[in-house]
Amino acid sequence: MLKEIDSYPQLRPPSAALILENGTIFWGYGIGAIKASVAELCFNTSQTGYQETITDPSYSKQIICFTFPHIGIVGSNKIDNESKRVYASGCVINQPISSFSNWRAEKSIDFFFKKKNVPCIYNIDTRQLTKLLSEKGAFKAAIVNFGKNKRKLELLKKDLKNWSGLENLDLASLVSTKKKYSWKEGIWNENLHKYNKNNSFQYSITCIDFGIKNNILRNLSNLDFKSTILNAKCTLKDIVNTKPDGIFLSNGPGDPFATGEHVIPIIKELINLKIPIFGICLGHQILSLALGAKTTKMFQGHRGCNHPVKNLITSEVEITSQNHGFEVDKNTLPNDITETHISLFDNSNEGIMHNNLPIFSVQYHPEASPGPHDSHYLFKEFYKIVNRYAKKKRY
Structure with missing residues (x-):
């Protein structure tokens, strides 16, 4: 059954969406790359170390929902990457922090997402989403940071329906x-x-x-x-x-x-x-x-x-x-x-x-x-x- 969720009151029109294989759509705001990805949705309970997590190649073809409410507190830098690029297909966060604070930080998390070409959606109730994943198991999902162009949503739903999932994939x-x-x-x-x-x-x-x-x-x-x-x-x-x-x-x-x-x-x-x-x-x-x-x-x-x-x-x-x-x-x-x-x-x-x-x-x-x-x-x-x-x- 199609269910559309605005996690929090939207002060402006949404610019990103997370679509689950059961038809549920979470609307939010986008940061990072203007693009779409289809992958398996999972959650990560780490309170810090998000840059190392995102650059871990083990997250290939996965959309990461961070349970910690604020992501971006310590910014990003050139030396905390665990590989040369980001293999994760996208990120779901509650609230991004643009004013980072750490003596090793160089850039914001939004800059990092854009540079690494990663779509991200925020203003999502990550507790609700994590509870759903805990009870129902992993979902196939699509994430899209569409900016002002919603026309790609229907095509993305078809891509999601046609994707077979992680089993039998040699990533x-x-x-x-x-x-x-x-x-x-x-x-x-x-x-x-x-x-x-x-x-x-x-x-x-x-x-x-x-x-x-x-x-x-x-x-x-x-x-x-x-x-x-x-x-x-x-x-x-x-x-x-x-x-x-x-x-x-x-x-x-x-x-x-x-x-x-x-x-x-x-x-x-x-x-x-x-x-x-x-x-x-x-x-x-x-x-x-x-x-x-x-x-x-x-x-x-x-x-x-x-x-x-x-x-x-x-x-x-x-x-x-x-x-x-x-x-x-x-x-x-x-x-x-x-x-x-x-x-x-x-x-x-x-x-x-x-x-x-x-x-x-x-x-x-x-x-x-x-x-x-x-x-x-x-x-x-x-x-x-x-x-x-x-x-x-x-x-």
Whole structure:
């Protein structure tokens, strides 16, 4: 049933709309790019770190509804981006802040949206929208910042109706690097107010890029890993030619089963080489598929930086940063795989390790950015495993 919603009293004619697959239309005002997008609508509960969130490649083909009422408080800058561009299809916010206040800020959030060509709608009751998503699950949606031209709305409704959704979409191949490259930048130096540069490396690892975030690479560099980043469609020969001491499977967007059609046979070969492997987010899901488990689309994905996770090995609780709409089905884990972490929100799988091989992965983001640093220890665990196995000849 068509339902049109003006979230708050409109003092002037609306200039943007959010259209849900059930026909509901939220009217509001637009900032950012004058354009339209069709994607999956999700919500994010982070109170800050919106620039890092928007530039996370894992948000490809998603419209982000921020639950925090004021977005733009700390403005935007050139150094907080997690990738070179914005892959999110749009943003829904309650109220934007044009008068930003932060010593590192350079421009407003509106300037950022325009520069990155992202449509955004505001003056929306994001509590109402989040409640709807919580109860009904993710929606296919269309966002349009139409300015003074409403004529595109009917065409956009047809595009929304024809879009099949995220399932079976290999989005990782769209956000992955086109060329091999190396990474030397370390973590943020509070004293120098810039990122460290690392020119001294102990071990070489190869990162398969499904949508890797910059802060993951910084954390790896901080532990003296020399990272070589390869495209998601790389071959086993491409990987072996880098002579890695370990393999890192990155975060990324889309359906792990679709992305896995190419890369899973390669990961199985790497598993047979008994090389250390560490996976995060989409990398966790693809590694699980390679080990024999299954993945499913979640009714309600996890997105935010306040998600409690229990470490089943230590019984400790970590507050984590998360962004995923698919999960590993814990009931399909093979006997030689141990579940290491679970979500305290819904008991879903958050981590695994192989009982006999140097392989482990987690569903969440230990690098945070944004988010707490409770899980930084996982990078050190990877270092310990690589250090233990590095002397073995495999190539």
